[in-house]
Amino acid sequence: MKSEILAALRSADGYVSGQELCERFEVSRTAIWKAINQLKQAGYEIEAVQNKGYHMVSSPDLLSQIELESVRKTSWIGEEIHYFDTTDSTNTRAKKLAEEGSAHGTLVVADEQTGGRGRRGRDWESQKGISVYMSFVLKPEIEPGNASTLTLITALAVAEGIEKTTGLDCQIKWPNDVVVNGKKICGILTEMSTQIDYINYIVIGIGINVHNESFPEELGKIATSLYLESGKKQNRAKIIEAVLEAFEKYYEIYLETQDMQNLIEPYNDKLANMKNQVRVLDPKEPYEGRAMGITPKGELIVDTWEARKLVSSGEVSVRGLYGYT
């Protein structure tokens, strides 16, 4: 009930009367009063004015099961939410849940990760209360070979979710780095359990730097946080909600073709490398050219003097030649 009360207070234009809440949840005034008090103790600033009712003055950036449930507007992501004050890694947790049969859309969020993981087994710094650490389970009926573009779609959803919540302008560095003013704000780790021609499940992990006030010197050159860019303390639950809502939208479009066919335009719109000179670090022979957007398969189109080349995601790294990208 607490998450529903929170949602009611949030969406209310002014005050919500105690009577209204009693009727909606079919409980006593005392039950409402108790729930409100617990919410206040948890850090929500709720004003009670006689003859008017309750009013939410401010909501702390407090991740909890209740908070996540109360902000949820998605249709199928987060029907099942697993919130942890601390866990090893939300991806590891989501993979275990998926193995044990958890449904498509199951969401895992943590306030702290003790073993956060980045790509290729790298560590992912995951301090308590600072950032977004979330993962969700997908169980799509698609060919395993068509799953790799989901990571591009996730980047698109993260960019849109952040823009909507913070007003910051986000770009994407192909294939899936979300950057603000040229610095990385988000990491995406897509993991997949498959049979040869069948997907058991996919877990998409998203880490977004939110409250970080600084980064170690080397990292500071390439990484940033929403606080550093916006100068404001953002609300993580709202960011999570906005990202997931955007993901659901793009995912539906993706499913129609199982590739980026109908998402090339929104993706290219955000592509930091678009029409810029890039250096493709092909292990065989590095080369330079002009990035011209993506193909339906999610490859990066690079025009060199000699030919049009298609860069597959994978071991090839693409660097911007000029500017910060």
Place this chain on the structure above:
Amino acid sequence: MKSEILAALRSADGYVSGQELCERFEVSRTAIWKAINQLKQAGYEIEAVQNKGYHMVSSPDLLSQIELESVRKTSWIGEEIHYFDTTDSTNTRAKKLAEEGSAHGTLVVADEQTGGRGRRGRDWESQKGISVYMSFVLKPEIEPGNASTLTLITALAVAEGIEKTTGLDCQIKWPNDVVVNGKKICGILTEMSTQIDYINYIVIGIGINVHNESFPEELGKIATSLYLESGKKQNRAKIIEAVLEAFEKYYEIYLETQDMQNLIEPYNDKLANMKNQVRVLDPKEPYEGRAMGITPKGELIVDTWEARKLVSSGEVSVRGLYGYT
């Protein structure tokens, strides 16, 4: 020490003296005598003749940690062996071990599975003491897209391992069904945990029907066992060893090109469909043609009247038109 004593008795041409065993393992006569007694209690028929020593008369088909260690001749598969009298599923167990950091080559064998799994979530009948249920972990540095042919290589290794141990003639129904006299003797379930361009691990599960004396009516038309085909009770540990030894050999060859390039010939030699008419159940439009072997990518080449077609593993099912395949 017991597995080493077993291995010594097995490889001996005649008797092995107690003194010899004492010296080899640097233990007392009594220790050897105790170990031999324990092996006898476990079901190994070991003869002790004064002034001659010990001699293994017969070895039961008894799966155990010791038995598996004693028959092992592979170089890296089975350096770590996890044997279970009973477990849910050797693939599930191997996946958990891989998640927890178990090494490339880790082997899981069970005498019984309570939740044996086939492809696409189907059940896999796994009675106690009847068949081979084994899975092993691979952690190769290859592109996820190159992993699918590993299932063809596994079929090749199973066919060779069974032939070597039982003398039965095995064929392969593309892509990975091993058949004896046209009936299926083995199931292979390859599962993979990946990041987009990086393999966390692969688990290959192999189930071989060994002692089954009959199958339920419908299944009996398509399935068989080594007992039904050879009329003999085979030794499962030896079959496991032979399959893994063959797998190691073919895996090394696979790694050179990360595809079937150098294995087309041995694979086609065993291909039941080779040069036969087949019906390709393409979901768009089924068609018929003559199977002409595989490509380096593991696709099946099918010549129709109009054109040469390449059938990818996956949702397409291929049926023999004449005969039992």
